[in-house]
Amino acid sequence: MALSQLIGRLIGVREHVVDPGGGGAPRVPRPVRAVVVGGGIAGMSAAVVLAERGVDVTVLESAPTLGGRLGAWPEELPDGPQRNEHGFHAFFRQYYNWRSILRRVDPGLGFLKPIPGYPILSARWPTEEFGRLPPAPPANLLALLLRSPSLRLTDLRGMDRDAALPLLSYDPERTYAEFDERTADELLTSLRLPDRARAMLFEVFSHSFFNHEAEMSAAEMIAQFHFYLLGNPEGLAFDCPDEDYATAIWQPLTRHLERHGGQVRTGTAAARLDRTPGGWRVRTADGAAHDAGHVVLAVDPPALAALVAASPGLVAAAPRLVARMPAFGTPGPPYAVARYWMDGDVRPDRAVFSGVSRQATLDSVTLYHRLEAEPRRWAARTGGSVVELHAYACEPDVPAEELAERMRVELTELWPEAAGLRVRQLRARVEAQAPAFTPGSHAERPGVRTDADRLYLAGDGIRTEFPSALMERSAATGIMAANHILRAEGAAAEPVRSIRPRGLLAPR
Template identity: 35%
Template sequence: MNTVDPNLPLKPSEPKNVTVIGAGLAGLSASVTLARRGFSVTLIEKNAYLGGKIGAWPVRLSSGETQFVEHGFHAFFRHYHNLNAFLDSLGLRKNFRAIEDYAILGLKGQSFSFNGVAKTPLLNLLSMAKTGVYRFRDVFFHPKLVGLLAMLRFDPGKTFQRFDQLSYQDWADRLGLPPSMRLMFNSFSRAFFATPDRMSTAELLKSFHSFFLSHDGGLIYDYPTRDYQNTFLAPLQKELEKFRVKVLLSTPVEKIQKSPGGWQVLGRDYAYVVLAADAAASKRLLEASEGLEQADLLTRVSGLKASQGYAVLRLWTDRKLDAQLPGFVITEHRDVLDSVTFYHQIEETSRQWSQKTGGGIYELHCYALPDHLTSEAEI
């Protein structure tokens, strides 16, 4: 990771141009931040829309109405400090609201609610016992579960050295995790776009440390009450225009090339390149590029593995089907279903549509698709 040098100036002493490849949240925040600091920025995106995972595009319903859909529901946790600070600099969290509960539904009718769990680290682990996820006697009188202490001993170097080559599924089998505890961690694993057999135990421990033990924000998160087009993309587009960022959509980049003054992308020279694509696209791009043969970056990126694919299905129904549930629930994995979002409960545009028609809007989300499912029809 880069180390911040506070002695360096925030702005260049003379004009510098930079290109940002990838217009997801990382690329958008990099473009806005660099443009605010005086760089001449070109933002390049292969898709026809901005936003990546928070991208939105219009769909026309059978009724003739047009609504925006996205890649799936996103939770904005309180400990996303850098992201939240960036969103606040644009005033984008003004219409955010806290989810009423963080709930997991089991296939056998179990329901685990994390509303009311203590927020203070360590106390939150003790407090979780009342949710039913674990029982004290399971932990204190089960010899193998002493291995759970690894969660309290996370160290960036030692934890990865010991656990990175061990899948979470194998680790859970070794410890003999009780079914309810395994359900929680299975859901946690899949939320990071990996099935338990492909999830690094070190990554799971790192994420558990980040979400449970590194802050006092708790598991309750915030979410936007308007569609992503109006919440994020339109204001971000306006900010890009304000600082004269040049945006190239539907423009794939196949390679970059080292040049005397920096880098060449799509036939134009830039002093700097910010690569904000996903792991698979970054790997392909760098391996096809010239002048990187000796670069440590190429070696590190070549070792990255892409996550499993995900799928989202949004349904508009002629009646409401929901029970008394929060606007978003995690489900015990069954085939390809990991979560359900009740959009008519949480988003204003969807709520208005529901009130007008009497119907509901539901989003089914699979975080990690099985390898044998390769087409939309199969999914």
């Protein structure tokens, strides 16, 4: 354990138990059937926990492959098959719940390899390094303030320190009461930071949440600073699978689920939900009906809104859920992912993953041929490289190929050698499925429990009362949905954990 983590522990910066789990029989005492709609992280986390306790669970996934926004699928390239993915993901070390699900398939998490460094690139300023800070606060914050070339002591004097206090004082109620109506942009402006510090330390961070600062709640931004930096004992360093997500995660997790009697039906979209005397009936687009005592809806926000709208029975069964849907189902801005198979490589000292600040489109660069086994083999065979570019919140109505080309050109401004690489193949997508965290949205954000008995929600847009985000929130809400079912049926629940629940300076 690092010294900063020891100091952090003394002031409560450590893993906290949100739900100790346990409490019932190791397996449900009588037959219970559950349907989970959506086979991403949230749905599969719920299904795994349910199946392990003897619940007869079926996962319905509309896509041909599992994983949702962490999905991977085969791609036929002219020089052979390759797997493509929905996009690079950083597996942070405070993702306790997601990691506990992943331990089902690899108890030592050996498939997750540490990524050295987390540089932030800019065309205007020197690179900032996030990955080598001490892991825990307050040492990480002090090191950032002392070491960062983007922030000098004179800048700190000019900064509005009172405005910065809320960042250190995250509280799951007060923060939302005071800051949810304001925008992240207003909060950052109120800090009176020099432009460089704002760009290199703050904006790059907020972009990773798939929302524009001017349209994102300041409270959500404070919550995410707490979750990733100011309340997190594990640090900003992260790990990544060394194989594609299908090989490393979804295939073994499916086998684990099936060994416990669970089933996965891919290519099967839920079309409508109806109440039955025994629970619920989920009708699928192919005309089949799945009856279950409990249902977990673990789909992305627009899909949830569409499914609720197509289920007229919910108006009586779950009026609050129905009322919340139009706002909740409006996703954040589109994001773009472009994977390039290129001739030649970038400089050997370029990092596997880099964040990018203040380019018009480009937000991150990943060198897949230095990360995963299959692209590594492809690059060794061809002398080429496999590069993925992301834009986390981009202009609407721009075709994917155009966004990909804008990102490629912007990359050449940061890494001039990239201009000399010929593109052999490109797979580009633009999607809008990420939850929006608009100002004022917290009060009406749905939680895991709905107002209908035996109907639960899970996903990265679903509210939690403890710090969580992105993949970790999906896994945590999936487990919580399973726990509600297990407790209702008399079986032991699964533990749920998180980081320090409140900021270092949050008043008690």
